[in-house]
Amino acid sequence: MSVNIDHLSIDELVELNHHIIERLKMLESLDAHKSMMQFHPGARVSFDSPQGERLSGTIMKFNRKTVTVVTDNGRRWNVSPHLLAPIKDMRVGAVVDIGSKKTK
Template identity: 55%
Template sequence: MNIDIDSLSEDELIALNQRIVERLKFLESMHTHKEMMQFNPGEKVSFEPPGRGRQIGTLVKYNKKTVTVITDGGQKWNVSPHLLNKVKEVQSGASGSGQVIDLLSKK
């Protein structure tokens, strides 16, 4: 694709620039939306804000460019979806006793 911008007037260049910027914003919003749809409200997620440790919380809402996460400590964060990771819930065993069994013991 070859576009000859040398022959365009200043007004045409400005109009072209506006269309390019609009198209880039649209593509970015589509990419963000696609990333956002990998997560569901109510799902446990984690993220690492700069200068802080890993935060774990629950995704509660989709926003235009971010998602809202409420951390386990009660803080509310608006986070870009590309910074999120899913957190797998670990369920305890059926007995729930929490005892360690030595499998290598000799009798």
């Protein structure tokens, strides 16, 4: 796609720039919302801290572009939803049948 903007005045270029920025913000917001829809408050998630440490915690609330997560050590983080990974809910003490086969 090629758009010729050579004929636009400064005022027109500034106006076009404002429209582009607003459109980009809207698309970013829609993308964040779509990512958030994978989760719900109370869900267990994990993510990497800026230092590279893998943290896990519970989603407390949704913000406009981020999700507030309280980690297991009690610290609050506002994390972009696309950086979160769900943690499967494993019940403590649950017995898992691994399908052992006995031969006769």
